[in-house]
Amino acid sequence: MGDRLRLYxxxxxxxxxxxxxxxxxxxxxxxxxxxxxxxxxxxxxxLVVHELDRTPGEQRRKELLALILPLALVPSTSEAQHLAxxxxxxxxxxxxxxxxxxxxxxxxxxxxxALVSWNFRHMINFKTQRFLPVVCAKNxxxxxxxxxxxxxx
Numbered sequence: 001m002g003d004r005l006r007l008y009x010x011x012x013x014x015x016x017x018x019x020x021x022x023x024x025x026x027x028x029x030x031x032x033x034x035x036x037x038x039x040x041x042x043x044x045x046x047l048v049v050h051e052l053d054r055t056p057g058e059q060r061r062k063e064l065l066a067l068i069l070p071l072a073l074v075p076s077t078s079e080a081q082h083l084a085x086x087x088x089x090x091x092x093x094x095x096x097x098x099x100x101x102x103x104x105x106x107x108x109x110x111x112x113x114a115l116v117s118w119n120f121r122h123m124i125n126f127k128t129q130r131f132l133p134v135v136c137a138k139n140x141x142x143x144x145x146x147x148x149x150x151x152x153x
Contacts, residue, residue: 005113006041008074010103011051012118013150014044014064025118032116032150040113040153043072045106047099076102080109083139090135093122104128107145108136114146116153123147 016022016029036042048068055061084105087093093100100122107115117123124147133144 004041006043008043008107008112008115010117011048013116016118029150032153036153043074044068045074045076074110076106080105086135086139092128092131097122108141124149
């Protein structure tokens with residue numbers, strides 16, 4: 001496991017696994033899950049667990065939590081929260097989306113290789129790709145974080 005790249009899966013990827021409202025995303029997410037899991041270490045944070053724990057419908061909630069049960073859990077730290085605050089101050093993600101700033105910060109602070117998301121609005125976009133490394137470098141984090149969707153695996 002030590003030489004496998006580590007991917008942070010955000011909540012949108014987990015929930016897309018079962019979201020029949022978006023059949024294309026379901027199939028892309030499941031294909032990603034099947035093909036990438038042998039080559040990469042999938043990780044989630046307590047933020048993801050908390051968000052999934054609020055899923056309506058007991059059966060769906062159980063399915064989602066069972067899906068992430070075998071995945072590595074990377075903790076959120078005070079350093080990650082500090083970086084998330086800097087990300088919000090830089091307006092990389094909107095101030096009303098602090099959880100998006102926190103998931104980016106956790107992935108950076110924990111030294112993960114990529115963050116995988118279906119959130120093109122606040123995560124996978126030019127602004128985030130361009131300015132996140134600047135904010136990270138100003139705060140002492142120099143390893144680049146790839147931000148991508150399941151379509152790129």
